[in-house]
Amino acid sequence: MTAYRTLDPEGVKRFLAARRELAERLGGEAQDWTVREVSDGNLNLVFLVFGTTGRLCVKQSLPHVRVDPDWKMPLDRTAFEAAWLRRIEPLVPGLTPAFLDFDPEQFVLTMECLDGFVTLREALTNGADPIAPSRILGGFVARSAFLTSYLAQPFEAVTPDLAFFSGNTTLTRITVDLVLTDPYREHPRNHWLPALDADVAAMRSDPQIIARIGALQERFLTTPQALLHGDLHSGSIMIADHDVRVIDGEFSLYGPIGFDCGLYLAHLALAHAATTDAPRKESLAAAIKAFWRTFCVDFLHLWKTQAHGADLYVPTTFSNALHELDALRTRFINGVFHDAVGFAAAEIVRRLIGYAQTSDFDHIQGQQSKADRQRVALSFACALLRDAPADIDAFTEMLHPQANLRITTLPETT
Amino acid sequence: MTAYRTLDPEGVKRFLAARRELAERLGGEAQDWTVREVSDGNLNLVFLVFGTTGRLCVKQSLPHVRVDPDWKMPLDRTAFEAAWLRRIEPLVPGLTPAFLDFDPEQFVLTMECLDGFVTLREALTNGADPIAPSRILGGFVARSAFLTSYLAQPFEAVTPDLAFFSGNTTLTRITVDLVLTDPYREHPRNHWLPALDADVAAMRSDPQIIARIGALQERFLTTPQALLHGDLHSGSIMIADHDVRVIDGEFSLYGPIGFDCGLYLAHLALAHAATTDAPRKESLAAAIKAFWRTFCVDFLHLWKTQAHGADLYVPTTFSNALHELDALRTRFINGVFHDAVGFAAAEIVRRLIGYAQTSDFDHIQGQQSKADRQRVALSFACALLRDAPADIDAFTEMLHPQANLRITTLPETT
Known part of the structure; x- marks a missing residue:
């Protein structure tokens, strides 16, 4: 168990490299991967990660509202998003990103990359x-x-x-x-x-x-x-x-x-x-x-x-x-x-x-x-x-x- | 932890004797207590217990409908009754029996005795x-x-x-x-x-x-x-x-x-x-x-x-x-x-x-x-x-x- 840390692009690579199934989807080694931050909401970090054979989207809860760091936010909301995605995905095939992984300690949800959308x-x-x-x-x-x-x-x-x-x-x-x-x-x-x-x-x-x-x-x-x-x-x-x-x-x-x-x-x-x-x-x-x-x-x-x-x-x-x-x-x-x-x-x-x-x-x-x-x-x-x-x-x-x-x-x- | 066992009058005495606070309410020793079974619903055993200085009501879930032993019933309903009583009692003072104890292993709820009601x-x-x-x-x-x-x-x-x-x-x-x-x-x-x-x-x-x-x-x-x-x-x-x-x-x-x-x-x-x-x-x-x-x-x-x-x-x-x-x-x-x-x-x-x-x-x-x-x-x-x-x-x-x-x-x- 590791303490929660806000991810940056290097942190995203380390996070994914430690998870074999996700790393295999990307292909190659961590140094071959490209990470692009696309966070634009108020509550989360979002990274698109491009490997040699695949790509992923990584989303992590922030502990506060982005534009107002004094407005604290519990981190558990990514857990609800992950639960929602797992519940809904089979009911509406093809209409959500595919769920890939959820880490309940870092509050990181990994899913299909919608690059190009x-x-x-x-x-x-x-x-x-x-x-x-x-x-x-x-x-x-x-x-x-x-x-x-x-x-x-x-x-x-x-x-x-x-x-x-x-x-x-x-x-x-x-x-x-x-x-x-x-x-x-x-x-x-x-x-x-x-x-x-x-x-x-x-x-x-x-x-x-x-x-x-x-x-x-x-x-x-x-x-x-x-x-x-x-x-x-x-x-x-x-x-x-x-x-x-x-x-x-x-x-x-x-x-x-x-x-x-x-x-x-x-x-x-x-x-x-x-x-x-x-x-x-x-x-x-x-x-x-x-x-x-x-x-x-x-x-x-x-x-x-x-x-x-x-x-x-x-x-x-x-x-x-x-x-x-x-x-x-x-x-x-x-x-x-x-x-x-x-x-x-x-x-x-x-x-x-x-x-x-x-x-x-x-x-x-x-x-x-x-x-x-x-x-x-x-x-x-x-x-x-x-x-x-x-x-x-x-x-x-x-x-x-x-x-x-x-x-x-x-x-x-x- | 003991396996669930349906109580009988002697079992009720043993159950209460092992719980100091309840035994003290009754007063005296277990052999001085009188147990009267008053079960009349379809789902539970109910005993009124009379001690030398006090009295109690003991209610235990049955694992089946009384009149139809083939109709099995999970035991957890006494847990819900206990939770209801604890939640409601302070809101409507004097309009429920007083909650005294709940044993989640035997599914036994002990409460105020309403003898005479x-x-x-x-x-x-x-x-x-x-x-x-x-x-x-x-x-x-x-x-x-x-x-x-x-x-x-x-x-x-x-x-x-x-x-x-x-x-x-x-x-x-x-x-x-x-x-x-x-x-x-x-x-x-x-x-x-x-x-x-x-x-x-x-x-x-x-x-x-x-x-x-x-x-x-x-x-x-x-x-x-x-x-x-x-x-x-x-x-x-x-x-x-x-x-x-x-x-x-x-x-x-x-x-x-x-x-x-x-x-x-x-x-x-x-x-x-x-x-x-x-x-x-x-x-x-x-x-x-x-x-x-x-x-x-x-x-x-x-x-x-x-x-x-x-x-x-x-x-x-x-x-x-x-x-x-x-x-x-x-x-x-x-x-x-x-x-x-x-x-x-x-x-x-x-x-x-x-x-x-x-x-x-x-x-x-x-x-x-x-x-x-x-x-x-x-x-x-x-x-x-x-x-x-x-x-x-x-x-x-x-x-x-x-x-x-x-x-x-x-x-x-x-």
């Missing part, structure tokens, strides 16, 4: 097709959620994972605070463009919005429907050609399925607000619909074909109520949609005015233009929180700024 | 006042549920208990199967009076009822609002004069608060159906209202005064939405009521036609009279499942047989 966020900013990956991600969420849920198996198969992932309190605390609480109150971690002052004040004094956020806090903490990714934004997704991979499962926990759906929808909506190009907007709106429809179709198909032995909606009790079973399935999906709408809104809000913002608006020239685009996104989010759309078509209709005039005009006219 | 079921059958204990139990459920919930504390304080009690799969399996599934399908463990054949068939072919049971399965497994007792029937409650104690927390788990409420309401409703005495019926209906109203008042009072640091409905976000916070609290309580109604119905059904029935109807002379009273109870339960009452007054109105004519007449007229 870029984040979906970067790809979207550069004009990549949003529809094809969104369809794939709809299927990813459907499979990973359904197959880890109570709908797919006896409850005894769920509770050990529920118990384990409920220990992931460090990163769940971040979601509870930074996504679902702080943006709706004064907090030094919040920040936004001064031009949005009135919008933020109006949002915080809107009782409907505050009530909806309260209800979402309850849904997030007390609805363990399935094992969630927990941070499914466009920076947690890597793409290359037609290959899509979901990474960074360190926020994983049992929660409402709509949380994963909502985060993904939020980031398509942010990209939509950040562009002024009409065909591009149409394409992002189509991607939103493609994600949701694929999720629904795949989730329902799994439910109808792979629910053997589950304790919910037990088929042997429903022989005289097949129509009602269909209705219950629709109600379940509608419930996921309602959650998704709320969590999408909360994610958009926090990416505009909370601690960890998004780069989607970085390319916009001029503070005023940037604030205008951000106000469109914030108004959309506030409208979602005030009056939830009934379906995905209504959701995309609300992407048009004129649909959500109230929040953009209210603070300026009163 | 009788079960509430027995007391009700003998005409005891149902209102006073019901008020106390409303307060018990309010305190134990609120103070273990996400409404009372940061989520990190909840998740270790959630993880631990999610391991109580053996007895949760009993609830999932015997309460929420088997009565709605053919199963050899079900049994009922032949006179109820048509009623049972009508219930099972009613799509609304089957759909509601499906929704209740989902609520039970995926709504961990609070630490539940999990089996709060009138046989799990002991009374003596004005003293009320809740025992038998071996079914404890995190779940919907309405489950505990519903089970208690179900057993008052069963007692109501089992009697033909009009003033007694009125008194039981008043007890139902007293339980629910005390629960609501106490739960809301706790929420308004003891929610410091909780992550749900965070007060600092609600400074501009106090009216909405009240509305959300009302909505939460109404949700608990809706759950309670459904679980009450499911409990009534399983006590009439499932594996573990109730003695409430045993005193009735004649099979036909007994079937008639049971039909009233079953019709009430079916009506609750078909059309949930909006409030507790509507619930008690439905206790009158004519309010639920549909189920009693349908099978006989078609």
